[in-house]
Amino acid sequence: MVALARALAVRPVSAVRKARAGVVRMRRAVSRSPRSLFLRELMAQPLAVGAICASSPYLAARMAALVDLADEGWVVELGGGTGVITAALLAHGVPAARLAVVEQSDRLAAHLRQRFPAIQVLHGDAAELPALLARLDGADGPVRVRHIVSGLPLLSIPAPARQRILQAGAQVLAPGGRLLQFTYALHGPSPWQQAGLVCQRRERVLANLPPARVDVLAHAPSA
Template sequence: MPPIESRTGLDSRAGTALFLKRWLRNPFSMGAVVPSGRLLAQAMARATFAAMRGRDGHVIELGAGTGEVTKALLAAGIPAHRLALVEREPELAAFLRSHFDGPRIVEGDAARLQALLQEQGVASVSAVVSSLPLLSLPAEVVRGIVHGVFEALPCGGALVQFTYGPTQPVPRALSQELGLVGTRGPRIWRNVPPAVVWTFRKPAGA
């Protein structure tokens, strides 16, 4: 297993405390009381690694939070220089900068993904992994985010997204409009709360 390119002592307790503080301020923007658990983060990392295998370009992490999924992505073998972490909240973005040396930290709104990538000079994307609470965001915001993701991805590229809900995290009407094919992973019962990782692709010609 390759070394994780993070600064010494990524403090999970400090990250959880910061995440909780942000949740108390604005629960609907966070989607959960605590960061993703280890098993969920690992499942997301495995799905992302499979999605980007054989493809050039960056792996984009949306809603990187306190870096729990980031650690799993690095541990799964995704090179730090190919990771771009998008985080809207300045306090969380600062936390990521103080704990990770290799990945690019992009402070901004995922709804402006195409503009953010252009500003950062990110020309190609191999996969996108998201911890955004799509089910609790306004429909027009979700629409903008998902459209932006699949404008950035090449044909066949994948969005990896988890959900706590019983249905897919990308609304069915939107996935049908874009011609997306969603693949559901197993429910991770030991996560709090239990979660499912979905992978969405836009087949060639869709």
């Protein structure tokens, strides 16, 4: 009887405590989830994020599939966000040792470092690409990049900043290298064409919110 009375007296309190602790743990997990992280960044920096949600896994897989694995140079992703495209690049077979991701948001850069410890996350502005790449472990002199995979919202970035990004990207892209960019503008030229790159191919990806276009660009072949 005494034991029963003790159990009845103690258990409800400890059950309530456990339930409360569970709720706190769940709230923490939700607030750290990629989706809520993305939403928080969107509220803080709408123009830099430039999308209502992260890319769909389908769009990410289409971008990754355009990376030629036979080409052994660096693959540099611009605007990694919560890492949807990064994950697709690794799943496609890009070696982590040759993958670097540039992200300007400190919260998102920290998230990417935690989620992908084997890749190099460069926290900074894509407009400073040559200087950021000089920081890469294993970089020996100026890095020429074989693939740039960009999720930057170029159309919502103010024109002067966009121009600096375009110049920086074109500068580090190796001759014969490829630049992949997705955009929600289904028509019209790619902003990268202003930096002298030529569009080799484009495709629409409808399974994304909103539907997107993927452009494949490269330096013009020398005459």
